[in-house]
Amino acid sequence: GIPVVMVSHQLDRxxxxxxxxxxxxxGAVAAFGTPQECISTYLAPxxxxxSLSDDAPATIESVALLxxxxxxxxxxxxxxxxxxxRREVAxxxxxxxxxxxxxxxxxxxxxxxxxxxxxxxxxxxxxALEVELQMNVPRGIYLVQAVVADRRAERILAAGPTLMVQVxxxxxxxxxxxLNGRMSTLNER
Numbered sequence: 001g002i003p004v005v006m007v008s009h010q011l012d013r014x015x016x017x018x019x020x021x022x023x024x025x026x027g028a029v030a031a032f033g034t035p036q037e038c039i040s041t042y043l044a045p046x047x048x049x050x051s052l053s054d055d056a057p058a059t060i061e062s063v064a065l066l067x068x069x070x071x072x073x074x075x076x077x078x079x080x081x082x083x084x085x086r087r088e089v090a091x092x093x094x095x096x097x098x099x100x101x102x103x104x105x106x107x108x109x110x111x112x113x114x115x116x117x118x119x120x121x122x123x124x125x126x127x128a129l130e131v132e133l134q135m136n137v138p139r140g141i142y143l144v145q146a147v148v149a150d151r152r153a154e155r156i157l158a159a160g161p162t163l164m165v166q167v168x169x170x171x172x173x174x175x176x177x178x179l180n181g182r183m184s185t186l187n188e189r
């Protein structure tokens with residue numbers, strides 16, 4: 001029943017250990033609420049000066065987790081991505097929506113999937129996408145961001161908000177990847 005104050009930049013530890021969070025920016029309270037809310041505010045692209053190309057053919061307006069609560073290890077993570085395609089693009093040059101998933105502890109990219117690799121063609125104007133990824137990863141905190149990518153130059157033209165996703169317990173496994181292993185006996189006669 002005694003409050004404990006933890007000061008850290010380890011986002012995964014904050015999400016795992018804390019029930020409430022306060023985000024300070026130069027000594028002033030920038031956000032107060034759940035760890036997920038404060039981490040999302042901390043990771044917002046405009047907070048870190050992510051430069052968006054003025055000539056980017058698309059903008060990512062929002063990324064939202066459509067699951068209720070934590071995603072179980074090995075289970076599906078469903079995302080809603082909303083944005084606007086400003087003009088037609090050559091798909092061999094620009095991928096209008098690329099979803100990048102990173103391990104919050106290490107920053108390592110664990111998955112990248114885009115409209116081009118999924119065979120989705122967007123028309124100019126507003127768009128709404130549902131993205132489903134099977135989270136075959138260990139329990140922990142993962143960061144998800146949608147970006148507009150220049151495929152030829154291999155650079156990000158525009159970045160959307162970063163979302164924190166908590167992956168919870170699932171079937172027991174060892175190793176860095178959850179392969180949803182199954183076993184059964186073979187009865188010999």
